[in-house]
Amino acid sequence: MAIRAVVEGVRAGVVVGAVLALWSAAAVWGDVEGLGASYVMAAYGLLGMWQVLYGAALGVVVAIALGVCRRMGLWPLSEALERGEVDRRVAAVLLSAPVMLAMIGGGVLGTHLIVTSKMVRVSFQALGLGLASAGLAAGALVVSPLVYGGILWLLQRLGMRGAWTRLVAGVYGLGAVGTLVVGYRWAAGLSVWDSATLQMGVAGVALVPVVMWAMVKVPLVSKGWRWGVPAVGVVLAFVCGALAPGWALSSAAMRQATLRDAPLVSMIAPRLVDVGSQGGDAFAFGDCEEGEECADERAVVALTSAEHPARRAVQLAVAAGDKAQNDRFEAIPEPPKNLVMILVDTLRQDHMGYAGYERPTTPRIDALAEDATVFLDAYATSPHTPRSVPPLLFSNYASEMMWWGAQYNYPRVRPENVGMFEVLEAGGWRNQAFSSHFYFDERRNVHQGFERWDNEGALSIAESNDDIAAPRTWERLEPVIEQLGKERREKGDEAEPFSLFVHFFEPHARWIGHKEYDFGRGETTRERHINNYDSEIAFTDAYVGRVIDKLKEEGLYDEVVIVLTSDHGEAFNEHGHYFHGQTLYNPVIKVPLLVRVPGWFGRQVEGPVSIIDVAPTVVDLFGLTIPTEFGGRSMTDVMLGRAEVPERAVFSELLPYTNWKEHHRAVMLGDEKLIVNFTLGLEEYFDLSVDPGEQNNLARERPERVKALRALLEERMQ
Template identity: 35%
Template sequence: MERPNPTPFATVCASTFTFAAFGLGEWVWLSGAGHLTGASVGDAMRLFVHSLGLCGLLGAVVGIALAVVVPPFVRLTHPIRWLSAQLGWRGVEPASAESRNRSAAWLLAGLGALVPLMVCAAAAGYLAHGFMQRPLAAAFVGLASVGALGAAAACAFPLRALFGAMLGRLAPKGRLFGLPSPAWPLILIDLVVLAAAWRISRLDLGAWRLGGLLLAALAVGVSLIVLGWRRGRRPLDFGAVSVILLALIGAAGGWTTVALADAPRAARVLSLDAQVGRVALGAFRKALDFDGDGASALLAGGDCDEGNPAVGPHAKEIPGNGIDDNCQGGDAPLEEEPPAPPPAAEAPKADAPVAEAPPPKPRLNVVFILIDTLRPDHLGLYGYERPTSPNIDAWARDAVVFDHVWSQAPNTPRSTPSILTGRYPSRIPWEERFKNYSGLKPEAETLFEVFHAGGWRTEAVTSHWYFERATGIKEGVDEWDNRGFLTIKESNTQSAAPDITPRVVARLEALAPAEQPFVLFAHYFEPHGKYLNQKSVRVFGDALMDKYDSEIAFVDHHLAPVFATLDRLGLYEDTIVVITSDHGEAFKEHGFHFHGRTLYDEETRVPLLIRMPGVAARRESAVVGLVDLVPTLADAVGLKASKALGTSLVPLLTENKPLAPRALFAEQLPYPNYQTHVVAAIGQDGLKVVHNVTENVIEVFNLKTDPREKTNLLDADPEAGRALRDQLGRFLDADPG
């Protein structure tokens, strides 16, 4: 008997109710995961309604699409009927035993054919790395893909025959262990898909937070299953109850659309921590961005003028025009005119004593060691229990160890130029700011240019592809040795330290005897991912963090000869040595692995060790940034870094003078691979403000009592961190864009 197709109303109901159920489940999960810890009943209920409303609205949209697409698809292909016949569902004439076994054999053969397909694909990818020209590599991969498909097809036919024969013996009636034979490969396929989905969602690689997309896709699948199940039975009466439920979900969605901005905790949780809710929120914000400026006035999107595309959270603030261009709380004031200079003083009398000029500062050498992706809390000198850094720990006993240091960006293409110019990322004169790897304009002034102009010999030893693209930061360098660099993908498994250290040692030996002072910059790529277990040094296990620690031990091992050479050549008497990192590394403390996604401490806190002649070793608790290094090194030798925006740490180092009160800033500037804009401010009192401009979410943390940044003080006190938030707002207003 022919079963009726689902009505459009039934399709919308099934999808809406399914997605709403997912929203309810997500609210339960968020509550259990601690995202509502300390929340009032009102906050919890607002999150419940907003989660239900957002997910339900998304389900309604999906249901409308399914109502348009599914009925003609079913009429053309009858997938439900075929599946019902194979599995023996009621209402459809069951398939024969031979047909069932044939279908099961093909399904199993398809799974088996994936093995040679994946092997061929992996081999082709490996061999393609050997090509020096991209067109040849692309042609090779294309031909290999055809060959891989051929190999898979060649395997599928004999596998089908093999499985068909086996099922003919094991399941002569088309049933195996009480189930129709096609059910078993379908179950196996489901398990493979679930395992892959679980693996992907566990990784959350970089910007690709796939958990929400996977759950949304699962909700669509469940909606289809509900439709298929309902078609085999007498249609239910979608009457008053369904209409009432749809009305309630629609009301919740409508209220969420206009009132989410009044529930900042719910908006934050849905934006940053939810899964399906985050997908729904992002989709609807884009749909409701009527002026196309990248933000919506609805759903707490942060746009303060939906009718003006020149006004929004991503716009450049124009001071004094009477418009809050960037929606940060008002128009930025015009800068005040500087006061007029005082009248010229009378010339001193001839017999008046002349103030003595300060003695010239020594022309010290500089050795700058930048270790990529190094978290301070994974080093022994910062309290880590594992023996990852015995050589650095020993060396640090004669250095000033800074305990509170922040990078100004969470990724190399933004942080390294910031370090080498002493400027915040948004204040750097980029050739093209919205670019994955932008160079610098000629007006940028780097550490190397400052010292080269002062008469120093400037050199760099690296082995990384980034320094081939980093135009601008190499200005003023007499010799930049980047031998051995590989492609982006190849560098993921590159161990460069064994090559870097001998070159650094050789340059120190060549530079030390010369009368000309020098600056030597060395970049160690480890422990940047892909992490490898460095069995020649130390292995801690096979988990990601274990391998990360092994990489730290590896670079520590290869720094020992550098330290020994500095000592052997007597360079510590006239050389400043700096060891730091460009950024940290995340291990899902806030939902991400790796770096370049957030400004939480796991991605922005870095170690900083400075060994300077005449400066006693100690621990230093001042809050400093890598933006301070260029002015510090220049000041230490009597040079001026006039374009740097950081603060010289020389008075702090040499005289223990406290730094003037200030806020440090960090920035995640959007770029093609990750278009999320985040800024942060770190105060001297331990407060930290993180403002996700893209998601319109502000968080305030007390790092002294909450170092893991889990408790947003704004949840309990809307005025928390007001002064620091205002400073961050002014910093945003001054962004040149």
């Protein structure tokens, strides 16, 4: 009987695994060309293996229950339950179990809320909860006879002979169904997984016990069905499971289906398939481990090349002379020699008022935009901070910079890189930075060129996710602006030029709603996330306004160039992901870029630019020589309306790192965009002029454009 129960569970797992594999194949067969029987086998290996184990586990549970019933003389169970005392005792056992679990769970939760949540170290919290769990479990065992006795006494008083066990079992069944329904609705409300994935997940949980029950009710006597199906199914499940990682990487179609597009399969496969070697060596140069002797491994450029440093220096010098002559001829007001650069973390441009967003998230930034040059198509170099902030400050893509530990989550910038604030420092500027976040620790070495790098109050990376850092940053920044205003009033034009770099961490996740900027709760989890994100933007916008107001109060507003930008945006499941750092779609790489120069007309500029263009633009505005090491382009002529945004390719990179080992790169040229996923061997081509949301991949329809843009991308990589 016990063996039969286990075999029935295995058989049910085999059947359900096959159903899920065919379901998954049907969902992607028409969308992904080039799939064959190997996909069905891979899907069965990835799904069926777990269903077989699940079915076997259910079979073991049933076998144990049957064994207990036999030993206690309760078999056949239906006949035993006709005896009133047996019925009440079984029902009392079934009711006691959840009561005991509720006691333990409630006690652990209460212990955490009252005691361990106040412990600073996570390890202490875990130790405290472990001890509490052990103590509560021991206490539950001690009081379990009392709970069982109390429930049994109550059932005896209530009567109803021979019906209690069936009633309790029915309630359990309804509870299980209700839990599945509520769980499905909750998961659907998150808008993280597509409906097919959720339906398959529910089916995977619910169908195995249903199929087991059906097989008991309608038994088939065929030996092939009873023993052959489970035996063959188990062998196929584990053989296909072992071969599935290789099949998943065997072709572009298989990689696309198993690792990205197939419902449910694409959730399981990335955890079992090692794709690390598929992306190539994204850091082929410029990287070394800390403590090693680091060689400059940048490619040697021929003297005859336009990119040779000497030739570039001459070109930049000639361009600077021409610009100065044109400025005098056109009577262009000379920019003031002071800078305020505001970096708002995780700020996507399409959630800002000046970009057409319907909510009042950025009234102060919108006012700044009215008399600033607004670049409407500015791109971050990476979808996350560690490989976007350094390119902003050092004017080179992350793959072209020199690092210590480039492959880790938080690589360190090597001092060989030349930064914008180092150039300003050499020109006589006093540079001060104000932040309060884990990343801006001096160990990252992005503080080159600053006389003051104030990151006071920074928390750990885990703690920073729930942090509200802007008030701390502003508290230290405000008196500095007051002091600079005082110096300007006392010394006039003799005051030393200064720059302020200000980082506001909000609206980085986890998003926290602020009562004074309430956009509602929202009907779905996704809406709640967006509402809280918008609230964070509005909260930060108010602090940007405080900076502007203080500059005006101190008479400095028209004495500074103001640059406002972000290191990356944020995704809300437009392409299957929340947060950032996983893809190169526009929600996570298209960022605001505003440059206000007093006396210059405000204008909006279309055409792709990169945040690596910020440094050469600032240096050019101040009349300094743009270093040949900078990879960006000055946009001052564009700001003055003398030129359009240059027709050149702009790039963004998702380079493999410890927590996300995929390698993607994107190239933007005019309204065209190509994303190449090197890890999976996939290409996505978008025409942004008609598809700004990047929903229609035209790679198959326009192979010649894909080839041309990929050539630009590969040329840059070389």
